[in-house]
Amino acid sequence: MALIFRGTLVQCITPRSIEILEDHILRVNEDGFISDIYPYAGGESPKHFPGDPEIIQMPPFTFLFPGFCDLHLHAAQFLYMGSGLHLPLMRWLDEYAYKAEERLDKDPALARAVYCRLAQRLVENGTTSTLLFGTIGEETNLILAKAFQDAGIRGFVGKLSMDISSRPSYTEHSAAESVAAAKGFIKKCKALVAPLPAHRRLVHPVITPRFVPTCSEPLLQDLAVLASEECVRVQSHLAEARDMIDYVSKEYGVSDFEIFKRTGLLRDNAVYAHCTYLTDLQMSELSRRKVSIANCPLSNCYFSSEPFRGREAIDLGVNVALGTDVAGGYSIDMMNSMRHAVTVSKIRDGQAAEEDSSKSLVVDWIESLYLATRGGAAALGLGDLHGTFTVGAAFDAQMVQLVDPESHFGKGALDFFDTNPSKAITLEHIEKWWCMGDEKNRIGLWVQGRNVWPQVTKT
Template sequence: MTQSAFRAQLLTFNGDPAQSSHAAAFSEDGLLIVEDGHVVAAGAYAALSSQLAPGTHVEEMRDKLIVPGFIDTHIHYPQTDMIASPAPGLLPWLDTYTFPTERGFKDPAVAADTANFFVDELLACGTTTALVYCTVHKESADALFTASEARNLRTVAGKVLMDRNCPEFLRDTAQSGYEDSAELIGRWHNRGRQMYALTPRFAPTSTEAQLEACGVLAREHPDVFIQSHVAENTDEVKWVASLFPGHRSYLDIYDHYGLLRRRAVYGHCIYLDDEDRRRMAETGTVASHCPTSNLFLGSGLFDFDKAGETGMPVALATDVGGGTSFSMLQTMNEAHKVARLTGHHLTATRMFWLATAGAAEALDLADKVGTLAPKSEADFVVLDPQATPLLARRTSRTNTLEELLFAFALLGDDRAIFETYAAGQRVHRRDAARGGDRSGNETRKAA
C-alpha cells in the first residue's frame, strides 16, 4: 500500500491532563504517516522522516494543527431539522417539536435525506465518531448506518425503544422493540466500522417489561453499547420517581435492569448523588456531558468536581437538537463556562482530551479511535488557526499549547476545521464545502 504523510503541528494524548502534566504529546514540527487506513507513526518530523517510504508524498501544512477526530457521545440525528426550537423546558420541547418531527422517519426517503445531511455536518465540524439516537423506526437506523458506512465512519447508533408516555405513532412494544433491536444488531453491529447501541429513550417512555427486554438483549450481546438519558431535568426526575416507586434513584432503575456497564453511556447526569456517581465509576458507565443542551433547556449545571472525586467516566457531547451546535469546539466553549459556574477550571487541554482520547477510553474504543498512536484508525482533523481574522489574531499571540487550544475552544467553530479524515480518507475539506461539495471534489485516500 502507498503511504501518505502530513507535516504539521501534532497533538495526541497518553493520559488525562487532569492527572498528569505530561499527558499531552505535542510536536510543533510533526509528521503523521498513514497507510491502509491506519496510523503508521506520529511524532517529531526530525525523528520520523527516515521512516517514509520512497516516493511518499508529504502534505505540507506546518501552519496547521492535526488532532485526533472528535468523538460526540450523545446526539440525535432526527432532531437535525428542529434544532433551535423554542420551548419553556425539556418536557414541553419533546411534545411540541421532537415527537412530531420524529414521526416522519418511518419514511426511508426522509430518514436517508436527514442522515446524509447529518453525517456531512458532523464531518464539517471535525466529528468522526458519534453515538447517535435514531427514532423508534428501524428505517431510521438503517438510513443512518448506510450514510455512515458510505463514508467509512466509526459510528455507534440505535433504534429508540419507547412503549409508553409518547404519541401512539411513535410507540413500539416490549416485544417489537426487542425483535427490531435484535434484527438491527444482526445487520449492523461490527459490520465494518458500524456498531450498535441499545437505546431506551429514557426511563419514563419505557415500561418495566421493555427495560427488562433491553436487559436481556444486553446480556445476549455483551459487546453492544447502551445509551439513554438520566437526571437531566428536575421535572423529569420527579416524574421518574412517581413512575418507578421503590428505587433508590433514577440511575438505580437502569442498574436494576442490568443496563450499567462498560459501553453504557448516559446523557446529562446532572442530578445524581455521590452514590450514583460511585456506581457509575464501579461499572464503567459513562456520563455524557451536554453543556449547550443543558443551557438551552435550562436543565442545570454538570459538576466536574464531584465527577472527579468519584472517578465517574466523563465525555463531551453536543446533544443536537437540544444542543445548539454540531461543533465540538463550541461544545468545549460552553463546557468551560458551565464548569466555571460550579467553581471548576476546565482547561482546554483537558477538553480536547475529553473529546478525543478520553472519550475513546471511556467508550472502550481506545485501541481504535481518539488517538494518533500507531495501528489506530486514521481518523483525524486538521485545524486552521487562521480560520477567521479574530482567531488568527489571537493565535498569533499564543505562547503555550494551552493558550492555543483555549483559543480554538473559545473562538473556534466549523470554520476552524480545514480538513477531516476518516480511516485515512479525506471526507471533508472546508474550502470545497463552501463551494458546494462538502466532501471535496478531489477526495483522496491516505492509503
C-alpha cells in the first residue's frame, strides 16, 4: 500500500546545511520508493490520490528525518554490552568478546534471542541500516541475517574470518577452512532473500576478516579474491589501539595498513573501523581507493589512546561515517555517537588552537547528522539518493516529535516555552533534539516504505 505524509521534512543536503521543508506532501509507492514530493499549500489534497493510500498527517512540531546508518556494530557483543570497559583492547577481547561469540555459536536459541532483541533496540533508536560483525559460526550468522530481515531493517552481515586466535576453541583452523566457510555463508545469505524482489532484500553478506592479529596473510589474500568474485563488501578494524598496533608491529614487522594494502583489501567497497593512528598520507590513500572509515568515538575513548582525526579525514576526501561499536561502545543510540564525535572534535580543536588557531578541527552537529545518514549510506553502497527525501529514493525514515500535541509540553527530555502551533520548526528546535532527544521523541520508523516501529495509526 502507498503512503502519503503531510508535514515537515528535514534532511542534510550537504555536510554543512540542513534543509527544512514545511508543510510538504511526500508520497511513497508500494515498492517503498518516494514517488512525489511537493509543497502542500494550494496543491492537490492528499486524499485525492487514486486507490486507498495510508494517509499520515503530522501534528505541529513533528518532522520526518532520514533513518540512521550504524557502520560498525558487533552483534554478538550485544550480549554483554556495558561490561569490562576498564580493560585494554586485547585483554577485553580475550575475557569478553571471544567467549560471548563462542557461546552464541553453541546456542542457537540464545543467538536468536540476542539478535531479535538487538534489531528491536536499533529500530527504537532510529537505525535503519547496520553494518554488522557476527561470529565465526556460519549458521549463527544466518540466524542474525534472518532476524534483521524479519525485523524489516537493513543488515549487512559479516561472518567473521579468523584463522588465528588466543582462544584455541574459537578459531578456524586454516585459511582454506576459513575461506570455505565465508564462501558458504555468502551463498546461504544470498539464498535467504533470493525469493524476494530486489528492493525487499534487506540483508547482505560482507567479507569480514576480524583484524590483522587474527588473520594470516594467505587468508587475507584469499578473502580479497573472494570479495571480487562474489561482489560483496569488506569490513575490518584498522589502526585502532596502541596494544593492537604494537602487537602487529612485533609479529609482522609492518603496520596493519600495509598488510591490508598488500593483500588487496583496501578496496572501494570496504569500510574500516577506528583508523585513529593513520597518517595524512594513509588517509589520502584511503580516499584515492574510495575506502570508507567508520568513526566510533565512544569506543575510541575506551580502547584507543588517540582520537580519530575526523576533520582531517573529511578534508582529505575520505568518506567518513559513524558507528556505535557495540560493545566497545556501551550505547546503541547513534545520536550518542554523533554527540561524542562532535565533543571529541571540539576537544581536539581546543588543544590545536594553543599551537595554531588558523584551522578549525571541529565537526559540528549538522555535519554529524550528515555522517550518520548520507555518509553511512555512501559507505554501504546504498546509492546517491539514500538518506534524502528525493523522488526515486528508498523511503528509510524516522518520525520525530518534539512537542506532545495534547499537553503542548516538550516531549521526553525536551522543554520548550514558545510552541505556538502556527510557528514553524526552526534550526534551533532541531539542534535541541540533536543535543537532548532520545527514543521518546521517535514515534515512527520506516524502512523501504514499511512501518517497522511502532505501528502508526491511519487517519
